[in-house]
Amino acid sequence: MTRRLLPTASVVTAAALLAIALPFLANSYFVGVGFTLLVWLALTESWIVISGMTGYISLGHVVFVGIGAYMAALTWLTLPIWAILPLGGLAAAALAMVVGYPCLRVRGPYFVILTFGLSELVKYVIVNIESALSVSGRVLFGAPGVETLYLIALALAWVSFMLALVVRESRFGAALRAIRDNEEAAETIGIAIGTLKAAAFVLSSIVPGMVGALLIMRSTYFDPLEAFSPQTSVLIVTMAVIGGSDRPLGPMLGVGFLVLLQELLWANLPQLYMIVVGALLIFVVVWLPGGLYGRLQRMTTAAVR
Amino acid sequence: MTLLSIDAVVKSFAGVVALDHISFEVGEGELVGIMGANGAGKTTLFSVIAGNLRANDGAITFDGRRIDGLRPDQINRQGVARTFQIVRPFGNMTVLENVALGVLYGRRRERSMAAAEAKAGEILERLGLSDRAGVLAKHLTLAARKRLEIARSLATEPRLLLMDEVLAGLTPSEAKAATELVREFHASEKLTILMIEHVTRALMALSQRIIVLHHGQKIAEGTPSEVARDPRTLSVYLGTAPQ
Numbered sequence A: 001m002t003r004r005l006l007p008t009a010s011v012v013t014a015a016a017l018l019a020i021a022l023p024f025l026a027n028s029y030f031v032g033v034g035f036t037l038l039v040w041l042a043l044t045e046s047w048i049v050i051s052g053m054t055g056y057i058s059l060g061h062v063v064f065v066g067i068g069a070y071m072a073a074l075t076w077l078t079l080p081i082w083a084i085l086p087l088g089g090l091a092a093a094a095l096a097m098v099v100g101y102p103c104l105r106v107r108g109p110y111f112v113i114l115t116f117g118l119s120e121l122v123k124y125v126i127v128n129i130e131s132a133l134s135v136s137g138r139v140l141f142g143a144p145g146v147e148t149l150y151l152i153a154l155a156l157a158w159v160s161f162m163l164a165l166v167v168r169e170s171r172f173g174a175a176l177r178a179i180r181d182n183e184e185a186a187e188t189i190g191i192a193i194g195t196l197k198a199a200a201f202v203l204s205s206i207v208p209g210m211v212g213a214l215l216i217m218r219s220t221y222f223d224p225l226e227a228f229s230p231q232t233s234v235l236i237v238t239m240a241v242i243g244g245s246d247r248p249l250g251p252m253l254g255v256g257f258l259v260l261l262q263e264l265l266w267a268n269l270p271q272l273y274m275i276v277v278g279a280l281l282i283f284v285v286v287w288l289p290g291g292l293y294g295r296l297q298r299m300t301t302a303a304v305r
Numbered sequence B: 001m002t003l004l005s006i007d008a009v010v011k012s013f014a015g016v017v018a019l020d021h022i023s024f025e026v027g028e029g030e031l032v033g034i035m036g037a038n039g040a041g042k043t044t045l046f047s048v049i050a051g052n053l054r055a056n057d058g059a060i061t062f063d064g065r066r067i068d069g070l071r072p073d074q075i076n077r078q079g080v081a082r083t084f085q086i087v088r089p090f091g092n093m094t095v096l097e098n099v100a101l102g103v104l105y106g107r108r109r110e111r112s113m114a115a116a117e118a119k120a121g122e123i124l125e126r127l128g129l130s131d132r133a134g135v136l137a138k139h140l141t142l143a144a145r146k147r148l149e150i151a152r153s154l155a156t157e158p159r160l161l162l163m164d165e166v167l168a169g170l171t172p173s174e175a176k177a178a179t180e181l182v183r184e185f186h187a188s189e190k191l192t193i194l195m196i197e198h199v200t201r202a203l204m205a206l207s208q209r210i211i212v213l214h215h216g217q218k219i220a221e222g223t224p225s226e227v228a229r230d231p232r233t234l235s236v237y238l239g240t241a242p243q
Helices: A002-019 A028-054 A062-075 A081-103 A108-132 A146-169 A171-181 A183-188 A193-219 A230-243 A249-268 A270-287 A291-304 B042-050 B072-078 B095-105 B113-126 B142-155 B172-188 B200-206 B224-229 B231-238
Strands: B002-013 B016-027 B031-035 B057-062 B080-082 B160-164 B192-196 B209-214 B217-222
Touching: A002 A146, A028 A146, A028 A171, A028 A193, A028 A230, A028 A249, A062 A081, A062 A108, A062 A193, A062 A230, A081 A108, A081 A193, A108 A230, A146 A171, A146 A193, A171 A183, A171 A193, A171 B095, A171 B113, A183 A193, A183 B072, A230 A249, A230 A270, A230 A291, A249 A270, A249 A291, B002 B042, B002 B192, B016 B042, B016 B057, B016 B192, B016 B217, B031 B200, B042 B072, B042 B080, B042 B160, B042 B192, B072 B080, B080 B142, B095 B113, B095 B142, B113 B142, B142 B160, B142 B172, B172 B192, B172 B200, B200 B224, B209 B224, B209 B231, B217 B224, B217 B231, B224 B231
Parallel strands: B031 B192, B031 B209, B080 B160, B160 B192
Antiparallel strands: B002 B016, B002 B057, B209 B217
16 A cells, blocks of 8 residues: 555655645735635545545535634634644534435435535535524634635645545545445445444545634635635535546646636636536536546556557 | 344335245355346345344344344344445555555444555455556456455455356356356355355256245245256246146
C-alpha cells in the first residue's frame, strides 16, 4: 500500500509546502483565488471518499458545509478559532452518523434525491430556528485575514487529499469500490456493506464541516440560505465528475478548471457561470465518462504502447 | 457429520411459494447436486442459505449454529460462499483485486493488502487465470468470468461452496475443464459443495447425492442412479406416461 501511495503523496505534499509561500509573495487577489481553489479542492476530495468510491452520488454535501458554518456562527467569539474549526467537523460527522445508515439503504437516483432533499430540509430547519430566535443573519467580527484563512484552507485541502488517497489504496477503499461495482456480490464475499458505507459517509463529512466554518470567517457573515446553497453541492459533483472521480488526482483537474473558469466569467458574465457548468457536466457525462483524468490516463497509456 | 441442515424452509414472493417446506442435510465433505426445471426454486434456495434472501419460515443450521437471519457477510464469514448464476464480477477492478477482496473480507479477514494479493495470485494460478490477473474483470470472456466467480468465492476460504450453474453458457470443452476443476477442488480442499446444474450429465457424474426440486417442493433425493430411476423425477423431466 505505502509503495503505491508514496510517489503521489510526496509530490502533493511538496506542492502543498511550496504553496505556503503564496501569501508572502502574491497580492491579496491571488491569495483569495488560491483560497477558493483550496476550499473547493478540500470539498471535492472529501466528496469522492463516499461518492467516487461507492458510486452513491451525494447531491447534498453542502449540508455538512452549512452545519459547520452554523456551528462557527453560534460559537464565534465564545470559542477560539482552533476549537471552532474541529467543532464544525464534529457537528458534520455527527449529522452524517445519524442520517448515513438509513440514507445509504437506497441506491442510484433515490439516494441522489434523498441527499438533496435532506440538505434542503436542514437548511429550512435552521432558517426557522433563526427566525424563531429573531436573528436575521449573523455577522462575525474580528475574523482573521485572508492570508491566515488561506493557510488553513491549504491544510484542509491537504488533509482531504491524503484521506482520499489513503482510502483509495486501502483495504477499506477496495471494499468501497467493490460496493460500487456490485453491492450484492460484495456482501456475499463477507463485506459488511452497511457499516462500511456509513463509515465512508462520515469520513467524507468531516472536512466539509470544517470548510463551512472557514468559509464564514472569509465572508464574515452567516446566512443559512447562502451557507446551505444547493449550488455548492452541484459544483462539488461537477468538479469531481469533470476531473474524473475515481482517483484523488482527478478532482484536482476539475477544481482547477472550474475555479479558473469562474474567475474568467465572474468579471464579465457572472450569470453565465452556472449555465456553463451545467453544459460542461452534461458534456463530460456523455462524451468523457472517465473525466479529464481518465482521458489523460488513456492518452498516456496509448502513448506508452 | 452434518455440516448444513435445512429444516422446513419456506420462502414466498407475494403469494407465490418458491420454497415449500424444504428439508435436507449435507454432510461434511459431500458433493450434493440440485436438479430441477426453471422456476423450481433452486436459485432461491441458494439465496436463502447465503442470506441474500430471508426465509419466511424454517431453520437453517450450519456447523451446529443457526444462520438464518444473519446478514450475507456474516454467513460468509461463518464459511459459506456462493457463486452467482448470472456472474457478478467487480467489473472495474482487476481480476487480482476481485479475488484479493475475498481474502481480505472472507473467513481469513486478511489485514495486509500485499498478503491478500499474494494469496489471490495462488488461487488464480490454480484456476488458470494467472495470465489475466491484471485485466479488468469486465473485459473477460464468459468462461473466464465464471472461473473468476469461483476463484473469488474460494478466496473467502469457505467450508461450504454453493455453485449456481457454473457450466451454463460454456462450450463443451470449457464445461469439461470446469467440471474437472470442481472435482479437483472438492477432492483437495476438503470442500463441501452444493451445486445447481442444468447440464444433467455433469451433475450425475459429479454428485454423490442429488436433490430434485419441482415447483418449490423436494420431490426426490438419492444417489444419481436412484434419482434417475425415480418415477417422480421422470414425470417432471419427461412427462407422465399415459395409463
